[in-house]
Amino acid sequence: MKKKAVLALSDGMVFEGYSFGAEGETIGEVVFNTSMMGYQEILTDPSYRGQIVTMTYPLIGNYGINDEDVESKRPYVEGFIVKEAAEYPSNWRSKMTLNTYLKENNIVGIQGIDTRALTKHIRDFGAQIGIISAQDLDPENLLAKIKKHPGISAFDLVSDVTTKEPYKWAEGVWKLQPNLPSPPFNSPLSKGGDRGVRVVVYDFGVKFNILRNLVEAGFDVTVVPAQTPAEKVLEMNPDGVVLSNGPGDPETVTYAMENTKKLMGKKPIFGICLGHQILGLAMGGRTYKLKFGHHGGNHPVKDIKTGRVEITSQNHNYCVDIKSVNGQAKLTHKNLYDGTEEGMEHVELPIFSVQHHPEAGPGPHDSSYLFKRFTEMMKKG
């Protein structure tokens, strides 16, 4: 028998559906993601810390869960909303069902609701705090709980998701190697050898695919915790520094901004997503929150220099106001959907950053050239 579950939003909307995954209760900011594939990457993307994700594509779980398509060590979403979760996945790499995976990782999900109506509601009224519960089906109770939630900007979510210890990374991007056994799950954390150009990655909630792409581009990759002082990084004397993606409001991670300020001018820097926002703040700029954010794999972004359009992977709720950086950086990439800032580069220093995700995972590889651009910058720098 299917167990009932309820999703309530802070503005009073209530959707009744069925529980899947863990049968508990969860609270978070409800956002929607328009990717038709890549749910495993989305679930494990640490940037979703604090958020409940609803998938606009109705059938989720079709290809199951495998050992390789992970962006971190575990799922980070606060909750998962789908129209229909596949009970019988089918794919040669599948190891378990989505349902089992969520259960094992204690992620609360709800299915069977009108996810399109929910998406439209978020589109029209903005992302907001919501609660999924299979324990307490009384909407009034749930709303009361939502009221107590201080909102996503109240937390430094980065501290929750960053690594405790520095580590080296050696795994490259996923390749189809039908004749070879799959790499063991923990190999990403094994110590890699020295590979020439050395880069330090600030882990604000880094997606493995950033690390994989850096390895693929020929870097020797070291990952450090988000709070690592700039001085310590400078001591390591890397050839460049990457500021990773991560969850939450950039203004809550003041330590990251301070450290970045100290690194600017000393090392070439490449910022991705939250890393891009932190750079914006470090340049004295400000960020603003989008109504419902960008979450998906189909946004067109224009590279202003070349005029070329790249289809990008997106996952952010905040943007850097390029006017606010006082001429320190100029816009390099623009979102063609809503004209928002997608990338910038410092006018003098070897620093650039993008709001979208050149590492994909999930999503198109159109922007992976940025990793090469970073290499070139370091050669010059």
Added chain:
Amino acid sequence: MPKRTDIKRILLIGSGPIVIGQACEFDYSGTQACKALREEGYEVVLINSNPATIMTDPEIAERTYIEPITAEIIEKIIAKEKPDALLPTMGGQVALNIAVELAEKGILDKYGVELIGAKLKAIKMAEDRNEFKLAMKRIGLVLPESVYINSLDEAKESVDKIGFPAIIRPSFTLGGTGGNVAYNIEEFDEYVEWGLSVSPRHEILIEQSVLGWKEFELEVMRDLKDNVVIICSIENLDPMGIHTGDSITVAPAQTLTDKEYQLMRDASIKIIREIGVDTGGSNIQFAVNPDNGQMVVIEMNPRVSRSSALASKATGFPIAKIAAKLAVGLSLDEIQNDITRITPASFEPTIDYVVVKYPRFAFEKFPQTDPTLTIQMKSVGEAMAIGRNFKEALQKAIRSLEIDKYGLETYGNAIGIDRIKEKLLVPNWERIWYIADAIRMAITIDEIYSLTKIDRWFLYQIKEIVKLEELIKGHGLGVNGHDEGQGARVRGQKGGKLAPCPLPLAPVLLREAKEYGFSDKYIARLINSTEDAVREYRKKNNIISTFKTVDTCGAEFEAHTPYLYSTYERPFYRVMGQESWVKRLKEKNQLAPCPLPLAPIVECESNPTNKKKIMILGGGPNRIGQGIEFDYCCVHAALALKEDGFETIMVNCNPETVSTDYDTSDRLYFEPLTREDVLNIIDIERPDGIIVQFGGQTPLKLALPLEAAGAKIIGTSPDSIDRAEDRERFRELINKLNIRQPESGIARSIPKAVEIAERIGYPVLVRPSYVLGGRAMEIVYNKADLQDYMKRAVAASPEHPILIDKYLEDAIEIDVDAISDGDDVVIGGIMEHIEEAGVHSGDSACSLPPFSLSGELIDELRNQTYLLARELDVIGLMNVQYAIKDNAVYVLEVNPRASRTIPFVSKAIGVPLAKLAAKVMTGKKLKELGFTKEVEVGHVSVKEVVFPFAKFPGVDTILGPEMKSTGEVMGIDTSFAKAFAKAQIATGAFVPPKGRAFLSVKDKDKSAIIYIGRKLLELGYSIEATKGTAKALRDAGLTVDEVNKVKEGRPHIVDHIKNGEIDLVINTVGDKQSQEDSYSIRRTALTQNVPYYTTVAGARALVNGMEAIKKEKIEVIALQDYHKKTEKRALNRKVAVEAGK
């Protein structure tokens, strides 16, 4: 990048007649391309031989040529119109092939015409397997092993390397004609020979088989700035080994992880760049090994395709329209997305529903052929359905097919497990139902998988449907069919063992069933109830369909185009009071975009308006007998009523068509044309009128049930339609009007049938009463054949009587299309068939105006048409079929609706009849519309048809009362002979000006053949004939060689045809025996691509045509010029008449 200013005129090539593998999708793409190019300020010169297309409407292009699509003709058009560029990617394989020919012959260079969209080099690299293979190697992609060969010997060598099963793919053929899978050397030899014979280059590819792998397609677009986007991914439910056109396909891809999908995406981008398709859409097919994900490239089409039409409808992204704009230099980011209006076309659509395309087959028309599905396409049409899950989309697709299936019906227990397994193993179009039965018989999913190689994901989806069906079974609807059922349950329990009153179907279960796409009709069947009772029960429990939008973006942006589909969703509600809401919105400085309910509601996006609105029901999937002609009429209705200020609502489920372009009508519902689905739309839209007369039989069948449900059918009343369709009522009508009809009778037994036949005299035309489109219709000449037929037919349908009509031998058949507003009746056109009555009107060539009728007879036809239209109180279109024998006119059939010939007549006379009819149906008068007089034309238009015989081994090519053609062409010229010749050329059956003809005719035709023989000799042909025919010719003083019939020993005529000695076959047959004896002649002619004629009438018209085009060169004239001349004629006449007064 701004659009190009160095080109002004663009030549666009259509795809010609509808054939298997090339259907309305190219009218859809071509029409979009024309509109898009003109929108950008370019002039379009169009050539297409198919008059049933929207693209050949005179207002779609500046200059429209309905002429044969040959290099010779196109050169004439180029010389006349001087286009700057040729866009070859919109007209399917036909346009692409002819563009290559024009380029290679130097014609394009000669006249300075630039190929845009795809250059010659790119086309050749994509089309030539060897070049393609090399290109793929350069970019590190893998293709199945393959070798290109030109002879059987070479083939044998290559197969040693490749092994069995081996795929045989002839080059440059459509829809995989001649393609096969050989499992052993014997099959291999046979298939190679056939493949070589059908390839225009005598070339085939022997390919390593990846049978059973998963098949995927990506639709890719590229612009001149080298931006590349993927519009849609499609996963085939059927594995490799079944032509994509014959496969059930699903969008988006369901079983690929993002990692695997991105590999495919990267590969597609590399491919389109390497091949060098400058701009526009391409379709790339991949196969994936289900066991390890290994991916190989199968092929690429550097043009719009059937799949791109499907992808356009599936995503809302109009590929052809955008491709046309890219071809003239615009870039993707410079073009707006019509649906969101604020975002550019440089994006990748994301969808929040599932699309299922289901092919429709016509094997019942070709019982002699093997219905196994293989790599050569055999389906004649397709339906597409949209749902919020796969199960719903699949079940909606099934009922869209109109094959009297409303779900996963069982074949019953009688069919054994062994038979089921065989049906699972050998691909066939009914496999989905056999899978359901296999699940019912508890065959495991793993076993079904190993037999079918259909991905387990799909099999489990089907299993979920079957499981829910089991839960529904045995329930009822409670007392009176709509009680909550408490009483029933109590009584049921009191009864002890078996409940006499079944437990009522729980609303929660019913809702789930509807979410799974179950039709009311099927649910009713499961619970022994009626469709109406289920509907009522459902509504009472608030389980009502809702409508969602196809918006390209998964609801991320607001959609401005009402392109809708139905689904079932759960309600949601709001717990906060209105006051706090308003306060909240004020705080946030927002206005509510939609009312937010306190009570639970299901969100519906249809948002109907209060405008005056007319709903048009389309024709559903293409099939033999109902195709593009009806879609043409529906589109015209939409356009006409839009002009008049109505809101137009289109309902259809055929993804190939112009009618399902969201640009065509104000609102588009992509839905099955069943009573339930249409009523759901009516419930929400409440249209002021519904047009059912334009989409063929499909909507017509819905007329009475819809009217009974309270819908307003406009135009001719359903009762009048019934009067014309019901035989008894029709006979009364004919008697009342005192006109003639062939004698007839209705038989329910064999003796009765014999009695009737003897009363009215043989030969007789027999058919079951319940079929349409000439299904199972036969002409029988004697008692034995009649008894044989009755045994077959009656056995097939015990409750249904057999209709027996006097067959008027050698009668001339006439089609008349007319329009009536209730006061005035105006004839649109009178068409004389070339073939005699008895050949299905849809399979006959015809001429407008008639070429052999006297003025008195034509007047008689007119008068009878007027009488019939008035008596039936026709409002709109009417088609009458007459036969003329011994100067007497007989009415064969009256159809008070749009006919197959409406587009042909409209193009011939320059009057858009369907548009006028739509306006008349909404109350306008013909006088107001300025159409009060039959148009007199100075030119002759000939319609000719094309057949799918080549796709169906084992099928005879003889024409009969059952329709078998898939498409038509039109030839226009100043004389009947020339127009007929053009039409023949346009069908692709090119008869060389000189050569050797083979003649063999039945006794009755022996005198008529002399004229034909003489003409052939005059043309410079030599003749060989079988004994009897040879004697007749010789007796008339003609030189002729005699040749053996097949049964007379070798070498015989089939040997001669096979040796390539024969250029033309004229073969008529009488009874069954002679038909069987000469079958191999016709079949060999067909497979050897030798033109053949199976009626004397056709052969006579042919030789006259050949003579005419020998004397005078073929000229090309634009349709617009013909129409201008016609108008001028009318004006001159008017002036003359007024002067006379």
